Amino acid sequence: MKKIFYILTLFLFKFNIAYSLIEVDITRGNLDPLPIAVSPLHVDPQSNNYQDVKTKELGELISSIVEKNFRSTGLFNPLNKDAFVQKPDIAHLKPRFEDWRLITAQALVTGKLLIKDEKLKIEFRLWDVAANKEMIALAFTTTPSNWRRVAHIISDKIYERLTGETGYFDTRIIYVSETGPRTQRIKKLAIMDQDGENTKYLTLGNELVLTPRFNPTNQLVTYLSYFRNLPRVYLLDIETGIQEVVGNFPGMTFAPRFSPDGKKIIMSFAEDGNSDIYTMDLESRLVERITEDSSIDTSPSYSPDGKYITFNSDRSGLQQIYIMKSDGSGVKRISFGDGLYGTPVWSPRGDLIAFTKVRGGKFYIGVMRSDGSGERLLTENFYQEAPSWSPNGRLLVFYRETKSGKKGEGFTARLWSIDITGYNERELKTETDASDPSWSSLLSK
Amino acid sequence: MKFNKNIKNLLIILVSTLALSACAAGKKSGVSTGDVYTGSDTIQYLASGVKDRVFFATNKSALTTASRDTLRKQASWMRKNKKLNVVLEGHGDERGTREYNLALAEKRANAARDYLLTYGISGKRISVISYGKEKPVNSASTPLAWSQNRRSVTVKTK
Amino acid sequence: MNRPGQKFYKILAESALRAVRICQPLRVPQTGYEKWKDIQLNFNPTEMLKG
Numbered sequence: 107m108k109k110i111f112y113i114l115t116l117f118l119f120k121f122n123i124a125y126s127l128i129e130v131d132i133t134r135g136n137l138d139p140l141p142i143a144v145s146p147l148h149v150d151p152q153s154n155n156y157q158d159v160k161t162k163e164l165g166e167l168i169s170s171i172v173e174k175n176f177r178s179t180g181l182f183n184p185l186n187k188d189a190f191v192q193k194p195d196i197a198h199l200k201p202r203f204e205d206w207r208l209i210t211a212q213a214l215v216t217g218k219l220l221i222k223d224e225k226l227k228i229e230f231r232l233w234d235v236a237a238n239k240e241m242i243a244l245a246f247t248t249t250p251s252n253w254r255r256v257a258h259i260i261s262d263k264i265y266e267r268l269t270g271e272t273g274y275f276d277t278r279i280i281y282v283s284e285t286g287p288r289t290q291r292i293k294k295l296a297i298m299d300q301d302g303e304n305t306k307y308l309t310l311g312n313e314l315v316l317t318p319r320f321n322p323t324n325q326l327v328t329y330l331s332y333f334r335n336l337p338r339v340y341l342l343d344i345e346t347g348i349q350e351v352v353g354n355f356p357g358m359t360f361a362p363r364f365s366p367d368g369k370k371i372i373m374s375f376a377e378d379g380n381s382d383i384y385t386m387d388l389e390s391r392l393v394e395r396i397t398e399d400s401s402i403d404t405s406p407s408y409s410p411d412g413k414y415i416t417f418n419s420d421r422s423g424l425q426q427i428y429i430m431k432s433d434g435s436g437v438k439r440i441s442f443g444d445g446l447y448g449t450p451v452w453s454p455r456g457d458l459i460a461f462t463k464v465r466g467g468k469f470y471i472g473v474m475r476s477d478g479s480g481e482r483l484l485t486e487n488f489y490q491e492a493p494s495w496s497p498n499g500r501l502l503v504f505y506r507e508t509k510s511g512k513k514g515e516g517f518t519a520r521l522w523s524i525d526i527t528g529y530n531e532r533e534l535k536t537e538t539d540a541s542d543p544s545w546s547s548l549l550s551k
Numbered sequence: 552m553k554f555n556k557n558i559k560n561l562l563i564i565l566v567s568t569l570a571l572s573a574c575a576a577g578k579k580s581g582v583s584t585g586d587v588y589t590g591s592d593t594i595q596y597l598a599s600g601v602k603d604r605v606f607f608a609t610n611k612s613a614l615t616t617a618s619r620d621t622l623r624k625q626a627s628w629m630r631k632n633k634k635l636n637v638v639l640e641g642h643g644d645e646r647g648t649r650e651y652n653l654a655l656a657e658k659r660a661n662a663a664r665d666y667l668l669t670y671g672i673s674g675k676r677i678s679v680i681s682y683g684k685e686k687p688v689n690s691a692s693t694p695l696a697w698s699q700n701r702r703s704v705t706v707k708t709k
Numbered sequence: 710m711n712r713p714g715q716k717f718y719k720i721l722a723e724s725a726l727r728a729v730r731i732c733q734p735l736r737v738p739q740t741g742y743e744k745w746k747d748i749q750l751n752f753n754p755t756e757m758l759k760g
Contacts, residue, residue, distance in 0.1 A: 127747060127748075127749055128744075128747070128748050128749065129748075129749045129750075129751060130748060130749070130750050130751065131751045131753060132750055132751065132752050132753070132754075133753050133754065133755075133756045133757075134754070134756055134757055135754070135757075212727055212731065234723070234727070236726075236727045236730040236731055237726070237727070237730065268720070269720060270716050270717045270719075270720035287690075288687065288690035289686070289687060289688070289690050291685070314685060316649065316653075316683075316685075317649065317650065330653075335680065337653075337680065337681065358653070358657060358680075358681055360650060360653050360654075361650040361653070374650070374654060376654060376657045376658075376681070378661060379612075379657055379658040379660075379661025379662065379665075379679075380658070381654040381657065381658075402651065402654040402655065402658065404650045404651055404653075404654050405648075405650045405651070418648075418650070418651060420610075420651075424610065425610075425647075425648070425651055446610075446647075448647070448648035448650070448651050449648050449649075449650065462648050464646070464647070464648075467646075472760065473760075481760075482758065482759070482760030483760045484759060484760050488692075489645065489646075491648050491649065492648070492649065507645075509692055512691055512692060512693060513690070513691045514689075514690030514691045514692060514696070517690065527757070527758050527759060528758060528759020528760050529759065542649070
């Protein structure tokens with residue numbers, strides 16, 4: 107800020123301008139994460155124990171999840187707890203802002219919790235340390251076993267208040283867990299909280315499973331399974347674990363996604379070697395053919411309003427990205443750069459389509475507007491693909507394979523995420539190797 | 552004059568033999584020509600002289616002359632063994648996106664199947680499955696490995 | 710500040726105010742205040758987008 111004022115005054119001296127509106131174009135700046143102090147939540151001494159929940163440690167457990175979430179955004183710098191002067195209960199009542207300013211905090215999070223009568227009651231506040239005032243004050247009640255989600259919901263509320271964007275912390279990621287040697291991989295469907303915790307395996311690994319995607323309510327998953335050596339699209343109920351095949355197709359179905367209203371599955375069906383896009387209504391079981399072309403049409407993805415579909419086709423000779431109306435009419439190619447394009451996926455904000463691009467032996471994750479303009483390649487690697495959007499349309503999760511040896515030894519597959527501005531590329535924590543990630547919508551809606 | 556002509560003929564024969572053996576050497580070392588694998592590694596045999604697989608160029612599902620030759624022999628073997636059924640397994644290399652590779656591998660296996668049908672083999676005896684890039688036979692990251700992975704393999708079913 | 714996306718402008722304003730407060734005390738020129746008291750700041754970070 108000071109620099110700007112100095113520059114302005116110099117500017118004025120040089121030109122000796124008579125009164126007119128001065129305009130300053132600010133096009134660059136330093137990205138300094140906002141220093142934020144997350145005080146451990148005060149645990150009300152009247153709290154009971156609840157099952158296997160570590161009540162006494164809960165205040166610190168929750169605040170460290172919040173800190174970890176903030177640190178992962180690259181936008182916040184959670185300050186070291188050892189430097190905090192005020193105790194959690196007092197800070198929550200009335201922070202001594204000078205104390206917090208001393209450790210350079212610009213924002214402060216405080217709170218308290220009580221476990222009683224099998225319920226967890228949470229209160230938290232966000233304070234603007236420079237302005238000496240409260241920014242948010244919220245309270246809610248839930249079951250104690252939901253304590254992780256409490257931390258994620260608090261993170262979302264604060265994130266939204268400070269950035270203006272909806273958060274993405276109270277979400278899960280479904281992916282394919284991979285183990286074993288490269289030529290005999292064991293693949294299972296796995297689901298975890300977005301921070302890498304709470305991993306659960308949904309299939310046993312007896313048959314090959316690929317490309318799982320959530321439905322809009324995050325209760326169902328659609329994916330490709332090679333059960334009984336017949337590759338078909340399946341539906342899995344996350345709660346019950348029950349799997350069922352989608353439709354009664356006489357050949358391979360694959361590349362499935364849900365429609366934004368959750369009523370249909372859109373996918374590819376390969377007949378006599380030719381792959382076209384079809385939909386199936388989950389209630390009526392009515393199947394509709396969407397593309398009818400002798401080329402390979404696959405990887406369909408709906409726009410969030412359900413009116414358009416983006417997909418991958420080689421009808422022009424090589425893999426490119428197209429859009430069309432949801433009834434299959436008005437097909438238009440939108441990728442025109444050098445190289446091949448695949449895995450198009452429409453942002454939940456409707457503004458961008460993310461994709462994988464292959465050019466000059468390298469793989470890129472990129473975004474473009476839905477008319478094909480403004481193509482930006484965010485990250486380059488020897489091998490990576492399959493971006494999936496965070497529910498606020500600001501991040502992409504994808505996977506990357508690396509081999510340490512030319513003969514394929516040291517093979518690993520990991521999940522990575524990146525902001526759509528191209529910043530904050532980071533590896534996600536998973537219990538095993540992982541591929542084919544898909545991000546849920548916000549769990550609390 | 553006759554002597555010169557003989558020498559000339561001799562030279563021509565010598566040169567062409569040398570050229571031919573150079574070609575043969577190339578094939579033996581398994582180096583891909585024009586991206587399609589032309590070597591003999593990874594190949595298994597359904598019967599004496601009947602190779603079990605055909606190979607493809609990057610992003611393509613067209614059959615080469617060598618592929619047609621292999622499939623012709625497979626058709627002949629199937630005609631002689633009328634009780635045998637097969638499944639054609641299509642594969643792709645790791646240098647493409649996953650879903651497109653599933654479709655491309657399916658197309659490759661179907662190309663081989665269609666060719667077998669032209670030799671009068673009943674379609675009921677031949678099924679097809681695509682594995683995309685999920686089951687590489689060579690896990691290295693070299694053009695040679697990738698060319699060995701772009702294949703359609705004929706497997707006896709029980 | 711009367712444009713669509715009011716929420717973002719509020720956030721931006723808060724962020725700017727935070728920055729100013731932290732920069733206190735500001736050293737500004739003693740003269741010519743009339744000339745620079747109204748400044749229009751155009752934020753356009755598209756140059757910083759990667760790719």
